[in-house]
Amino acid sequence: MTEPEKPAPSTGGVPYALRKISGPVLMGVVPGQPLAVAHRAAELAYSLGVKLVCAYVDVTTYLAEEPDGTVEARPIDPDGVDDDIEGISASIAGHLREALDGTGIGWSFVTLAGDPARALGRLAETTDASVIVVGTRERGLGARLEELLVGSVAVHLTHRQHRPVLVVPLAPHPRHQPKADH
Known part of the structure; x- marks a missing residue:
């Protein structure tokens, strides 16, 4: 006995229509991130035939809108230690270039x-x-504590945009890797 033919999926009475994926792959980057994340993002962009946009978010700054409508990044603590954001960005860009x-x-x-x-969500929206x-975070007590305090970027992304x-998982903890046969 054959199953009856299923109707085409619909959303609110309007039939679903496939559309070609044409927007870039957006990859969030952090200093020291293993290249596995960049490799997976590049493979995905290559497979889809789209560009790759790599974005580093400086968490020591915030966006402020001026009275004339321009938006600029300002340091959270103007008197704090001046991290070399240009140097950090240049280092990340050089690592990605390699x-x-x-x-x-094509990548940027x-x-x-x-x-x-929020920053990645805004960029995803503007670039479509x-x-x-x-990537996931490195293992360790510090990473777990940070995730408890500020949460996971991936979780926040899934709840804040469509x-x-x-x-991309980083290297699994050694005790979770399958044992090799001898």
């Missing part, structure tokens, strides 16, 4: 300000990104 140049995909790098999930790619979020 990993991505010669892959055949941008530095954003503020809360990472197809997907947002982020685009899919791909979370």
Whole structure:
């Protein structure tokens, strides 16, 4: 006995129509991030035939709108230690250049300000990104404490916008890896 033919999926009475994915892959980058995240994001962009936009979010700054309508990044603590944001951004861009140049995909790098999930969400909206790619955090007590205090960027992204979020796992903890046969 064959199953009856299922009607086409619909949303509110309007039939669903497939559309070609054409927006870039947006990847969130942090200093020292393993290249596995960039490699997966690049593979996805290559497979979809779209560009890759790499974004670093400086959490020590916030966006402020001027009376004339311009928006600029300002330090959260103007008297605090001056992190070399240009140096950090240049270092990340150089690391990405080594990993991505010669892959055949078009890619770019941008530095954003503020809360990472909000900043990536805004950029995803303005670029009409197809997907947002982020990595998991390194293991350890410090990372777990930070996640408890500020939360996961991936979780915040999934709750704040409508685009899919791909979370690339970093190297699993040694005790969770399968044992090799001898």
